[in-house]
Amino acid sequence: MKQLHIDNPFARRGLVRCGVKPVKQIIYTVSLSILVLLAQPFAWTHEEPNENAGPSTSVGEMEQDHSPDEAENEQEPQTPLSRLVDYAGKWHVVVVHYPIALIISAFLAELLFVATARPLFRDAARFTLIAGAISVVAVVPLGWAAAAFGSFSGEETTVLFFHRWVGTGAGIAALTTAAASELAAHHRAEKWSRPVCRALLVLSAVAVGVAGHLGGMLVHGLDFLSW
Numbered sequence: 001m002k003q004l005h006i007d008n009p010f011a012r013r014g015l016v017r018c019g020v021k022p023v024k025q026i027i028y029t030v031s032l033s034i035l036v037l038l039a040q041p042f043a044w045t046h047e048e049p050n051e052n053a054g055p056s057t058s059v060g061e062m063e064q065d066h067s068p069d070e071a072e073n074e075q076e077p078q079t080p081l082s083r084l085v086d087y088a089g090k091w092h093v094v095v096v097h098y099p100i101a102l103i104i105s106a107f108l109a110e111l112l113f114v115a116t117a118r119p120l121f122r123d124a125a126r127f128t129l130i131a132g133a134i135s136v137v138a139v140v141p142l143g144w145a146a147a148a149f150g151s152f153s154g155e156e157t158t159v160l161f162f163h164r165w166v167g168t169g170a171g172i173a174a175l176t177t178a179a180a181s182e183l184a185a186h187h188r189a190e191k192w193s194r195p196v197c198r199a200l201l202v203l204s205a206v207a208v209g210v211a212g213h214l215g216g217m218l219v220h221g222l223d224f225l226s227w
Contacts, residue, residue: 082149089146093219096139100212102132103174107205110198126181129201133178136171143167143215155222163214170207177204 078086109125112118143164152160177200184193216224 085145086149088142089144089149092139092142092146093215095135095142096212096215099132099135099139099171099174100208102128102135103170103208104205106132107201110201114198125201126185129174129178129181133174136174140168140171150218152218156218159214159217159222163211163218166207166214167211170204170211173200173204173207177201 106125106129109121109128113121113125147160147164150160177197180193180200181197184197
């Protein structure tokens with residue numbers, strides 16, 4: 001019995017109508033759901049107490065340690081704008097996990113596309129890259145707001161400096177990568193456009209990972225990954 005080969009373009013369209021596109025949508029939805037579930041535990045770990053913190057100090061001892069100038073600064077009321085910025089900065093540690101997961105997922109999907117040449121992985125990389133680039137538009141300003149009202153001292157100030165600028169650079173790299181990828185997809189791309197987009201994607205993934213690690217040091221302590 002001869003095997004049936006579908007060479008008719010109208011027949012291929014029929015297959016699309018019969019469920020190929022819905023299957024891709026289901027795969028995308030399941031993938032995003034898994035990423036969200038994986039990100040949730042990290043989103044709440046910032047509430048855990050710091051094990052390296054010293055013994056608790058009473059209110060009376062804290063008042064004695066503070067100088068009069070520091071007491072005056074702490075008692076200064078915040079303006080409505082500063083309160084809004086302070087509150088917005090608190091959301092940085094919640095939403096920052098999404099661009100990290102999405103951009104690194106785009107990098108992994110691109111690797112799978114290179115290895116298998118399956119268009120599904122190319123589409124997944126494109127989708128997660130765009131979603132990650134959109135999310136950094138909110139995450140980077142929230143990070144600057146969080147840094148403006150955070151209390152850091154000693155080595156933490158150095159870590160904050162690198163975290164702030166590496167994170168900002170990662171956001172710019174992600175936006176540049178997404179824009180270059182879309183231009184290459186919608187226009188007749190040159191042979192060098194795909195390698196350039198992949199190089200930018202690697203840079204974005206590395207920068208996002210480094211910025212995320214530095215942020216973890218600020219939230220959980222400088223030695224939170226000590227063995």
